[in-house]
Ligand SMILES: [Zn+2]
């Protein structure tokens with residue numbers, strides 16, 4: 001049984017298709033996912049861990065528990081809010097596209113960990129995960 005702690009997700013903007021990966025800003029030794037965030041009247045950038053199942057973030061602005069952030073693409077500046085609402089807290093879900101095909105949704109409320117990953121091709125996703133894993137372990 002392989003350990004999936006090192007699986008990283010590569011994502012891109014659903015509007016302009018530009019990669020949201022930030023290779024200069026690593027979290028847990030992997031490139032992070034960079035987005036712009038608007039929280040109340042504060043604006044800044046946020047880097048989220050791309051490691052599957054990790055909730056580590058580095059944010060320029062203070063994240064206040066229970067507040068809902070508006071996330072946008074740092075390239076085209078379009079908001080990435082989807083039409084789906086969080087089933088746990090009813091906040092809007094943000095949406096990003098997976099490089100390998102599929103989508104990630106995550107809840108925009110700070111402190112709510114609700115998220116979902118839909119792979120377009122599960123077999124391909126699993127194969128990619130194993131390849132990634134082999135890279136990490138040599
Ligand atoms: Zn964009």
Ligand SMILES: [Zn+2]
Pocket residue numbers: 086087088089090091107108109112113114
């Ligand atoms: Zn939520």
